[in-house]
Amino acid sequence: MNHSSVIESLLFVSGKPLQYKKLAAFLDISEKQVKEAIANLKAQYKNNTHGLQITTTEKEVQLGSLKDNAQQVQAFLDLEIQGKLTQPALEALTVIAYRGPVTRQELESIRGVNCSLILRNLLIRGFIKEVKDKTLGLPVYSVTIEFLTYLGISKTSELPDYTTLSAHPDLEEFLTRQE
Amino acid sequence: MDIKLTQFEGPLDLLMQMIENKELDISEVSLSDICDQYVQYVELHTDDISPNELADFLMIASRLLMLKVRKLIPMLQPEEEEEETSLEDQLKMYKLFHDASNKLGKNDYGFAQSIPRKMQRKEFSTTFQSDEKISLKTIQSTYQEVIKNLPFVRLPEKTIRKTLNIQSRITELRLLLEGMTEVSFKGITKEAEDNSDVIVSFIALLELVKLQEIELDQPTIFEDITISIG
Numbered sequence: 229m230n231h232s233s234v235i236e237s238l239l240f241v242s243g244k245p246l247q248y249k250k251l252a253a254f255l256d257i258s259e260k261q262v263k264e265a266i267a268n269l270k271a272q273y274k275n276n277t278h279g280l281q282i283t284t285t286e287k288e289v290q291l292g293s294l295k296d297n298a299q300q301v302q303a304f305l306d307l308e309i310q311g312k313l314t315q316p317a318l319e320a321l322t323v324i325a326y327r328g329p330v331t332r333q334e335l336e337s338i339r340g341v342n343c344s345l346i347l348r349n350l351l352i353r354g355f356i357k358e359v360k361d362k363t364l365g366l367p368v369y370s371v372t373i374e375f376l377t378y379l380g381i382s383k384t385s386e387l388p389d390y391t392t393l394s395a396h397p398d399l400e401e402f403l404t405r406q407e
Numbered sequence: 408m409d410i411k412l413t414q415f416e417g418p419l420d421l422l423m424q425m426i427e428n429k430e431l432d433i434s435e436v437s438l439s440d441i442c443d444q445y446v447q448y449v450e451l452h453t454d455d456i457s458p459n460e461l462a463d464f465l466m467i468a469s470r471l472l473m474l475k476v477r478k479l480i481p482m483l484q485p486e487e488e489e490e491e492t493s494l495e496d497q498l499k500m501y502k503l504f505h506d507a508s509n510k511l512g513k514n515d516y517g518f519a520q521s522i523p524r525k526m527q528r529k530e531f532s533t534t535f536q537s538d539e540k541i542s543l544k545t546i547q548s549t550y551q552e553v554i555k556n557l558p559f560v561r562l563p564e565k566t567i568r569k570t571l572n573i574q575s576r577i578t579e580l581r582l583l584l585e586g587m588t589e590v591s592f593k594g595i596t597k598e599a600e601d602n603s604d605v606i607v608s609f610i611a612l613l614e615l616v617k618l619q620e621i622e623l624d625q626p627t628i629f630e631d632i633t634i635s636i637g
Contacts, residue, residue, distance in 0.1 A: 243524035281521050292521035302518045309517040315508070316416040318515070322508035338504055340419035340497065341463040379511065380520025388510045399500055 231257060231265035232272070239282070239291035245373045247288050270382070283376050284383045290373050295380030320346045321375065324356055325384055326393045328370035331361070334403060335369070417460065418467040419501040421448065426498075433498050439478045442471040470494045572604075576611035584621065584636055592632035 235251060248266075252259045266289050270282045279294045293301045302309070313321065320343055323335050336343050347369065350356045355375035361368045371384065381387060384394075393399075423433075425444055431437035449456070449464050456464055474494065477483055514520065583590065592612070599605045612634065615621045624633040 240524060245523075283521055290523055292519075292523045295520035298516065298518070298520040298522075301522055305522070307518050307522075312515045312517045313512070314416075315420075315512075318512050319416065319505060319508045322504050322511055325511075326504070326507065337497075338500060339417060340467065340501060341417040342459050345459075374519075377521040377523075378519045379514040381514065382521075387507075389507060393503060393507055396500075396503065399503075 231255060231261060232268045235262070235265050235289075236269055236291070239289065243291075245285075245288040245290040249287070251289075281380075281382055283373055283381075285373055285376065286370070288373055290377065292377055298380065316346055317350060321350065321355060321371065324350075324369050325371045325375070325387055326390065327399075328356075328384070329359065329361065329368035330370070331364065331366050331368055333366075337403070338399075418464040419498060420505065421445070421464075422467060422471075422498060423502055423505065433495055433502065435474055435493070435495055436478070438471060438494055438498070439475040442475040445471055467494070572607045573611050573614065576607050577614055580608075580611055580615060581620070584634070589633060589635045592634060595634070 234255065238251065238254075239246060248259045248262045252262045255262070266282065266284060270284070273280060273282055279297050280291055281294045283290045283292060301307075316339075319339060320335060323338050324330055327334065327338075332343060332347060335347075347356070347358075351358060355372060355378065356369050357372050358367045358369055360366070376383065384390065387393075422438075422441065422445060425441050425448075426433060426437050429437070429441070431440070446468050449468050453461065471494070580595065583595065592609075596605045596608050599608065612621070612623065612632075616623055620636070622635050624635070625631070
């Protein structure tokens with residue numbers, strides 16, 4: 229059975245993010261196989277001229293329109309243009325995208341300022357989600373598929389300079405000393 | 408050089424902009440040079456900075472002052488190696504993310520760049536959060552307003568028919584009783600179409616009893632009722 233093909237069909241009909249876990253259970257294969265099949269699918273979409281793209285996070289995958297066609301899709305659906313993100317919101321999202329899952333404390337020590345209001349607004353907008361980290365006993369934040377599709381980024385590791393910023397040696401040292 | 412409040416978005420951002428405006432690199436020296444400008448700025452704009460951020464601005468100001476003091480009096484060094492991150496490192500770190508956010512912002516067009524097949528509906532909250540403006544009184548007056556503005560209230564049609572029937576049945580019974588002194592209930596319901604018709608007759612009778620126009624007599628239960636003019 230070609231898992232990539234089946235997953236592609238499921239992504240098409242669902243029209244919303246699907247969890248790897250659910251796909252694995254449904255297809256009775258391992259999550260690793262699901263991820264491989266999706267990586268496969270992603271590569272196919274990248275190399276062809278179709279109008280779709282695949283967006284993934286650590287846990288979910290979604291099929292959507294190609295970002296190159298965003299202008300036409302927006303006009304066709306007559307989507308409301310929301311206000312662009314403010315600089316502080318963008319900054320907080322950047323930290324969360326590169327460092328997520330991240331605690332509020334870490335976010336605040338990087339930005340040097342209280343971030344509770346921004347976090348609340350980003351949660352409302354659906355760009356980040358809050359999960360309680362069991363080992364830390366604290367809520368941690370990470371970006372959602374909604375945020376990635378908003379910017380047209382297909383996964384966090386495609387963010388500019390992701391590897392340098394997500395695990396910057398100075399940053400690690402800086403954060404350890406903060407504790 | 409004047410930096411307007413709207414141009415920066417936090418204590419580190421302000422600091423970074425001040426250094427960049429002077430075309431300096433981030434270093435302990437540049438930071439202690441900027442100290443006066445920063446402190447003066449925060450003093451001038453205390454009222455403009457939101458209260459929950461003011462503490463963070465003051466924190467940076469105090470760290471700048473500390474740097475400046477150490478520069479002026481080099482002998483004044485902390486007795487032990489400080490564990491705390493230097494402001495210099497923190498600002499460099501901040502700048503990394505600040506620059507990254509500028510790059511990321513170039514992708515922000517104000518609408519989603521990749522849209523799923525069916526637009527996701529916003530999930531509805533399962534909890535009810537009442538507005539402060541809502542009180543029992545406003546609910547009452549709003550409801551009254553709604554009722555007042557209804558075009559008409561449709562009463563159940565069956566009820567209307569029965570009401571009319573009882574009225575007309577009373578008239579019928581009066582006419583019937585005019586010519587005779589006594590009549591049996593079975594007699595007047597002989598031509599009843601259905602049970603509800605019987606019930607209408609019975610209710611009409613009760614109405615007439617209430618008006619003291621007639622008297623009813625039923626010797627035992629379920630027996631025929633004799634109706635006589637009172």
